Every structure is written in structure tokens, then in C-alpha cells.
Amino acid sequence: MAGVKQFNEEEALGRALDLFWARGYRATSMLDLAEATGVQRGSLYNAYGDKEEIFLIVLQRYSEAYLARVSAAFSGDDVAAALTRYLDACIAIMMAGDPPRGCMTTKTATDTALNGERVHIALKGFLDEVEKAIAGYLATPVFAARLALPPAEAARLLVTFTRGMAVLERVYQDEKRLHESARSLVKALVR
Amino acid sequence: MAGVKQFNEEEALGRALDLFWARGYRATSMLDLAEATGVQRGSLYNAYGDKEEIFLIVLQRYSEAYLARVSAAFSGDDVAAALTRYLDACIAIMMAGDPPRGCMTTKTATDTALNGERVHIALKGFLDEVEKAIAGYLATPVFAARLALPPAEAARLLVTFTRGMAVLERVYQDEKRLHESARSLVKALVR
């Protein structure tokens, strides 16, 4: 039972993501991770050093998947439809799981901010990327023409708003309510 | 040193509020509260039962102060100015302290949601009240006439957006950025 890595790293990191997602960074202990992945605590320390390192790896995967969904939403030439698709995707991401797991980055961001400098920087990087991606899509002339705001402002507003939805999801756990708010935002944003 | 309550309850609860505000519900321990208030841990258990009880009392005070600021913002007959005052007040509340303490209810709401059933219900009640109050002010004809959305929708959107600002405050700690986003929202919301 030793000599070479005994566990499937892909699978273990996937399970670690699920756990961080469900509980947030701080509320997840190494023991939790060990149980969820089936890998002994000592092995995790040996392989990754500490919880922060595991989280950073896992956030990278999360980020890639998230950006892919953002990209998928901004297709076609109807801004309102694209924005609605994007916001609905955000809602779907948060409402997945039983109980719904919410938004991993929002949970972590509000986890007293000082979770560790590197985690904080990684979160900032994630939001920067999302905002930049959205701003890029919205700058398409066919989209920009119908927006009530310049693309960059609209992108920032959307990022802020989706974080707000993540908070309200935690409080109300009411998917319908989130969709309604999302539609309101689209109405206000599209001329 | 006994027989009758030795500590100033007003002052102790005020300090408890400061601590919950700075750290969030979960990250604040009874020991922290004891140190901050100068009241022994045992005395706190004796007087209030447990942390949840203290938090509920303290949230009530917070809520009253918050609603008073909301009310103050919605004066005059210029919607854009009123909304800007409200959002600026939210920002001011979050940026106070050194380091800035952020938004207490947002921190607590995202603290893994299951902080305790009563805390959860109290948070819901707080947001309901804020939304209701804003919707009431926005329903004033002079305000409603210039909104891009019905008052109820606008109120819900504002609540969601301010929660989002609370998250971004944690991530970027950039007051200017928050004011800019706030101005964007006002632009989108006022016709």
C-alpha cells in the first residue's frame, strides 16, 4: 500500500471541489477532505502541503468550468437573451446539489476575507477574469448597441449582481425569486 | 463582585456587535466576545445562554440602525439622488472600521447558511424589512415615475445589488470601485 501514489488524483480533486463548494473554504477541514476523497490525511499533507494548496488547485478547475459556461451564454445576437442565459447559468450553478451548494467563490470571499493571502489573490483573479470575459462579449457591436451602459460598466454591474444573487440564494433558497430578479436586471440593462 | 449584574449591558452588546461585524457570526467565539466585552465567558453564558442568543439581540440593534439610514436616504424628490444616497450609505457602512469591517449580514448569510435556524430566519427577516422599506419609498409617485422598473422589482434588485457590493468589498477593498458600480446601477435604473 505504498511506494507510489495510491489514489486517483483527478477523482480526489473533484471530490475536494465538491466539498469546498458545499461548505466553503474555511468550513472544510483536512479531515473532511480526507473522508470525502478517501485519502488519508497524512497523504494529503504529503501530496499537497496544506489545505490552501488544495484549494488553489481546485479553484483553477472551477474557474475553467465557470468561464466555459460564461462563454456559452454569450452567443447569438440578442443581448437580452444572452444576459438571461448567463444569469440563468449562474443560478443553475448555485442551485445544483442537494441541498443546493451555492456559490463557492462567494462563500469563500466572505469567509472573513483573510483566509490567507494567496486564496484572496486567487479569488480576485477569478473575478477579474469573469468581468473581463463578459466585458469582451458585451463589446460586440450588436450587443453594445442595445445596452443602457457601456460594456465595461455593464460587465462590472453583472459581476456585482451575480455575487448578490449568491448571497440571496443562501438566505432564501428560492430559485424562482432569483430568476425574477435576474429578469429585472436584464430589463433595466437593455434598452 | 457578584449578586447583581456587574457589566453595562448596553456597552457589552455594543462591543459584541462590533466583533460580530468585524468577524462574522461563525468566526466569533465566546472567548472573543468575553475578551471584547470584558465580561467573563461564564457570565455571558449565564446572562444570554449562548452565542446565538447574543447574536440575535445584536442583530436587532443593527437592523434598527440600518433601517434608519435607509429612511434618511430616501428624502427629496430626485430618485437618482435618493438611490445614490442609499448606495453610498451602504458603502459607508461597509467601509467603516480599520480594516474595513464589511457587511455583517452578508458575512453571516454566506457563513455556510446553516449557522443555526434562528439566525437564518432573523437574517431573512432583516432583508425582508429592508426590501419592504425601500419598495415603500420607491412607490412614491415622484420616484416611481422615473424608474425603469416597478418599485417592488427595483427594491429587490437594489437589495440584491447591495449584497453583491458587500462581496466585492471583501474581495477588492476598493471604495472607489464600489461607488462607480453604484453609479452604474443608478444610471440603469433611472429613466
Added chain:
DNA sequence: GTCAAACTTGACAGTGCTGTCAAGGATGCG
């Protein structure tokens, strides 16, 4: 003055988490 009630204090047991380490076993290279 007496006494029950109320408050304070320090201590204790129990739990859970972290980070480290030594011992032991498997592996693959030379």
C-alpha cells in the same frame, strides 16, 4: 440580621482540528 436569589469565577471534560513524525511497505532503478 438572615437568607434566598442572583451573579461571578475558575476549572473541567469533551470535541475537533492542525501539523508533524516515525515506522513500515511497495516500487523501480541500477
Added chain:
DNA sequence: CGCATCCTTGACAGCACTGTCAAGTTTGAC
């Protein structure tokens, strides 16, 4: 085959927090 290397495992020390409690002290009512 021999051996250094790498991984696993269980254990340990240390720390922080919770909730409870008994003992002691003060108070106010009678």
C-alpha cells in the same frame, strides 16, 4: 538482487472552542 526513494498509516502533541458546574460572593427582601 539490493537499495534508495516514495507513499501510507497511525499516533502524538498542541491548540482552540464549547458547555457545564460547583464554589464563592454580593445583594436585596423580609
